[in-house]
Amino acid sequence: xxxxxxxxxxxxxxxxxxxxxPLNWALDQVNDVPELSWKGKIYxxxxxxxxxxxxxxxxxxxxxxxxKDNKTLYKTHKDILRHKTGQKFWESLEISxxxxxxxxxxxxxxxxxxxxWGNFFAISEKDxxxxxxxxxxxxxxxxxxxxxxxxxMVYEVTTSWAMIHHLDNSESAGPKSVTAxxxxxxxxxEPATINxxxxxxxxxxxxxxxxxxxxxEDVIQLAYIMTGWQHKxxxxxxxxxxVWFNSEYHQPGMKNVLGKEYKRGKKTLATIIKDxxxxxxxxxxxxxxxxxxxxxxxxxxxxxxxxxxxxxxSDGFLPQIHKAxxxxxxxxxxxxxxxxxxxxxFIQVAKLGDLEWPPSPQTMDSYELGTKPTxxxxxxxxLLRNIGQHPxxxxxxNGWSDHSDDWISPELLIRRLVYAKLSHSFSKMQNNNxxxxxxxxxxxxxxxxxxxxxxxxxxxIVEKQTLLFNHPEFLRS
Amino acid sequence: xxxxxxxxxxxTALTSLYFAGFGGQTYADQVxxxxxVIIMLRGGMDGLCAIPVKGDKNFExxxxxxxxxxxxxxxxxxxxxxxxxxxxxxxxxxxxxxxxATNIPYTGRSHxxxxxxxxxxxxxxxxxxxxxxxxxxxxxxxxxxxxxxALPMPLLIRGVPMNNNYFPVGHKLPYPSTLKMIQEAYKExxxxxxxxxxxxxxxxxxxxxxxxxxWVLASNAAxxxxxxxxxxxxxxxxxxxxxxxxxGATDGAxxxxxRDYDNIIKSLKSSMSKEAFDNTLVLTLTEFGRTIKxxxxxxxxxxxxxxxxxAGGLVKKAQVHTDWPGLKRKELFEGRDLNSTIDSRAIYAxxxxxxxxxxxxxxxxxxFWGENLPNxxxxxxxx
Numbered sequence: 001x002x003x004x005x006x007x008x009x010x011x012x013x014x015x016x017x018x019x020x021x022p023l024n025w026a027l028d029q030v031n032d033v034p035e036l037s038w039k040g041k042i043y044x045x046x047x048x049x050x051x052x053x054x055x056x057x058x059x060x061x062x063x064x065x066x067x068k069d070n071k072t073l074y075k076t077h078k079d080i081l082r083h084k085t086g087q088k089f090w091e092s093l094e095i096s097x098x099x100x101x102x103x104x105x106x107x108x109x110x111x112x113x114x115x116x117w118g119n120f121f122a123i124s125e126k127d128x129x130x131x132x133x134x135x136x137x138x139x140x141x142x143x144x145x146x147x148x149x150x151x152x153m154v155y156e157v158t159t160s161w162a163m164i165h166h167l168d169n170s171e172s173a174g175p176k177s178v179t180a181x182x183x184x185x186x187x188x189x190e191p192a193t194i195n196x197x198x199x200x201x202x203x204x205x206x207x208x209x210x211x212x213x214x215x216x217e218d219v220i221q222l223a224y225i226m227t228g229w230q231h232k233x234x235x236x237x238x239x240x241x242x243v244w245f246n247s248e249y250h251q252p253g254m255k256n257v258l259g260k261e262y263k264r265g266k267k268t269l270a271t272i273i274k275d276x277x278x279x280x281x282x283x284x285x286x287x288x289x290x291x292x293x294x295x296x297x298x299x300x301x302x303x304x305x306x307x308x309x310x311x312x313x314s315d316g317f318l319p320q321i322h323k324a325x326x327x328x329x330x331x332x333x334x335x336x337x338x339x340x341x342x343x344x345x346f347i348q349v350a351k352l353g354d355l356e357w358p359p360s361p362q363t364m365d366s367y368e369l370g371t372k373p374t375x376x377x378x379x380x381x382x383l384l385r386n387i388g389q390h391p392x393x394x395x396x397x398n399g400w401s402d403h404s405d406d407w408i409s410p411e412l413l414i415r416r417l418v419y420a421k422l423s424h425s426f427s428k429m430q431n432n433n434x435x436x437x438x439x440x441x442x443x444x445x446x447x448x449x450x451x452x453x454x455x456x457x458x459x460x461i462v463e464k465q466t467l468l469f470n471h472p473e474f475l476r477s
Numbered sequence: 478x479x480x481x482x483x484x485x486x487x488x489t490a491l492t493s494l495y496f497a498g499f500g501g502q503t504y505a506d507q508v509x510x511x512x513x514v515i516i517m518l519r520g521g522m523d524g525l526c527a528i529p530v531k532g533d534k535n536f537e538x539x540x541x542x543x544x545x546x547x548x549x550x551x552x553x554x555x556x557x558x559x560x561x562x563x564x565x566x567x568x569x570x571x572x573x574x575x576x577x578a579t580n581i582p583y584t585g586r587s588h589x590x591x592x593x594x595x596x597x598x599x600x601x602x603x604x605x606x607x608x609x610x611x612x613x614x615x616x617x618x619x620x621x622x623x624x625x626x627a628l629p630m631p632l633l634i635r636g637v638p639m640n641n642n643y644f645p646v647g648h649k650l651p652y653p654s655t656l657k658m659i660q661e662a663y664k665e666x667x668x669x670x671x672x673x674x675x676x677x678x679x680x681x682x683x684x685x686x687x688x689x690x691x692w693v694l695a696s697n698a699a700x701x702x703x704x705x706x707x708x709x710x711x712x713x714x715x716x717x718x719x720x721x722x723x724x725g726a727t728d729g730a731x732x733x734x735x736r737d738y739d740n741i742i743k744s745l746k747s748s749m750s751k752e753a754f755d756n757t758l759v760l761t762l763t764e765f766g767r768t769i770k771x772x773x774x775x776x777x778x779x780x781x782x783x784x785x786x787x788a789g790g791l792v793k794k795a796q797v798h799t800d801w802p803g804l805k806r807k808e809l810f811e812g813r814d815l816n817s818t819i820d821s822r823a824i825y826a827x828x829x830x831x832x833x834x835x836x837x838x839x840x841x842x843x844x845f846w847g848e849n850l851p852n853x854x855x856x857x858x859x860x
Contacts, residue, residue: 060721063722064722064776065774068722068773068775069775070723126589197603200601200603396632397603398603398606408674409640409641409642410641410642410674410678410681411628411641411643412642413671413675414646414678414685415628415646417651417656417678418648418649418650418651458655458658463652467659470659470662472663472666472671
């Protein structure tokens with residue numbers, strides 16, 4: 001039963017009491033979205049996007065021209081610009097904020113769901129998004145919507161600067177739009193064409209999924225509806241301007257998606273998102289993904305049904321959907337144990353091991369723009385890359401896999417063995433004793449005697465940590 | 478008789494487990510083991526920088542700032558970038574060749590989409606969740622025969638189970654006695670996949686504290702590829718070909734990347750047994766070429782047609798294969814890029830057919846959805 005605390009959250013730490021009513025403990029955490037528990041400085045998405053702007057502008061418009069004949073000087077000055085814009089620091093700060101929610105906040109269940117949706121609406125590794133924008137996108141777009149409707153979440157994700165940039169919607173221009181007739185397009189041989197990326201992912205990954213049976217024509221028609229949603233381009237800001245609806249890029253006329261007619265204009269995006277989230281395949285897909293994340297690689301119809309029902313009954317209100325998912329996870333808790341992805345695993349290692357993790361707010365706040373971040377200040381980004389799952393650097397827009405087999409390969413297993421061992425260097429002196437391990441094992445496992453007997457095979461704490469964090473009961477929950 | 482990896486594990490002593498995969502000893506004795514190595518050149522490799530065309534005044538003018546002042550000689554029509562020294566040595570022994578003016582059928586000029594398509598082999602970005610190499614290995618029955626020198630597993634090789642990957646973590650593993658206890662626990666809990674992977678880790682001869690420089694990775698891979706029961710497929714990644722500025726000529730940023738590639742083949746050649754190298758093909762893969770014309774930063778922009786560099790003993794003849802489209806403005810793709818006159822997937826399908834001994838038609842049908850690709854096997858490779 002105790003694996004439930006790691007299934008829907010990250011386990012019970014040494015100084016926490018084991019909740020007497022685990023189900024309600026979990027359900028009570030998802031009603032609202034409190035302030036982040038990180039005590040250090042937090043920067044707004046807009047502020048960080050300004051740094052993104054300074055980086056692309058400085059590189060593209062200044063350095064490339066200035067040092068066009070000297071690759072060494074070009075490289076040196078690019079490195080200076082990187083540090084001037086905090087390029088090597090922000091993502092580590094964002095990961096610290098994220099992990100702190102899982103480890104030190106009073107809402108670890110909400111934190112785990114935040115991570116789920118961040119990956120559901122993934123911004124994968126593209127350009128410099130991970131360095132400047134993906135963290136704040138997850139904080140300012142995903143998290144505040146955890147107590148809103150799924151529909152509102154989808155709309156805000158779709159019109160966010162990060163997603164528009166990630167899926168190239170600014171490159172999409174209606175072939176019959178005003179801009180299509182512009183003289184420069186003829187001269188430069190750049191006809192107005194649509195870019196289908198964003199439309200396809202809105203259908204495939206963010207709402208109805210391929211099971212809805214949409215056609216390539218549906219994708220094209222949705223891309224037409226989405227034309228005009230773009231960043232406001234300017235010579236000064238390049239591609240980092242705010243998102244707006246540029247009617248000159250919008251494809252005129254009626255469109256037809258999944259058999260329904262839609263008229264032209266800015267408001268149609270909201271209309272079609274409303275229809276997509278109310279499509280039966282959308283709620284089935286959301287239920288499937290939640291079950292796969294929490295319970296098993298192969299969710300059954302019976303598992304999904306209560307979540308689908310909650311979706312219908314609450315009109316897609318996320319706290320109700322979350323509660324239904326938590327209940328299903330609770331019901332199936334003993335029968336199914338899900339193999340944990342590397343990041344989930346490491347947060348549990350940090351929480352149960354009471355590690356000095358993430359780096360403290362003092363450490364992170366001592367960073368000075370323009371300087372090279374210290375090794376410690378960069379450790380979150382490095383560690384996640386090294387264990388093989390950096391949440392802002394998935395390789396594809398479908399995010400990181402939640403299928404277990406994708407996380408078992410020789411090199412990935414090596415990373416767990418090595419980082420379970422290395423975790424000892426983050427542990428606190430006062431915990432280096434048998435009693436500490438007795439305490440956390442009792443709090444987190446139903447068979448503490450068996451686990452303790454296993455750990456007793458080794459006397460050094462570092463070995464005990466290696467054994468515990470690679471034990472099959474720890475790897476799954 | 479085919480023995481699956483899982484069956485094999487149950488019945489054999491630990492020492493011979495590593496990469497046992499397909500067949501085992503008897504199979505290796507009957508048929509020569511052949512290897513396929515793919516080196517992904519990320520960022521858009523400039524085929525015209527690697528293999529510039531000779532005597533085209535227009536080309537020289539368009540690249541006045543980044544022309545090569547020193548080249549190695551290949552043919553009457555093409556030169557070679559001086560950074561590709563090993564490639565040239567192999568050329569002189571009929572062990573390297575190239576295909577020019579070729580690319581995957583993707584003209585969108587986005588790294589993000591292009592790299593996805595070069596790995597998936599499809600036409601619509603992100604539609605396919607497996608790679609062309611993984612699918613090819615699957616129909617050839619090459620389970621447990623892939624080695625990716627990367628973390629995580631590249632899309633290219635996904636689609637066949639039990640691939641190995643190696644990218645040294647830079648730290649030692651826990652003590653063997655600790656690993657043994659972990660292995661016992663895996664077995665007790667019936668964690669088959671974890672258990673199999675832990676066996677591989679404990680028995681493989683790849684150092685976890687070695688350097689992750691590409692030539693060191695290549696030397697490690699070469700040892701593995703040379704083993705009769707070792708992997709038959711290896712995948713490398715080289716970054717940095719996106720040279721928008723200071724691309725340079727003989728010693729610029731693009732030259733550094735080409736040198737990384739050359740060091741991989743140098744390392745493969747020197748660390749592989751002669752027999753293994755003689756039965757190996759090494760092919761490059763990139764998302765697109767670069768513009769003909771230099772930009773105002775003495776770099777180049779994203780283009781279309783590029784080149785594939787081929788090395789190894791299974792190369793038929795030192796030759797630049799091409800259906801040269803020309804570089805006059807009207808011959809260029811959209812007036813700016815070298816055109817692609819050969820769908821590069823035909824070359825990869827031919828390479829898989831040759832190395833995996835699978836009928837070419839079966840590959841086009843099952844790996845590339847029945848696309849009408851020409852079989853170039855007997856033109857390019859020793860069949």
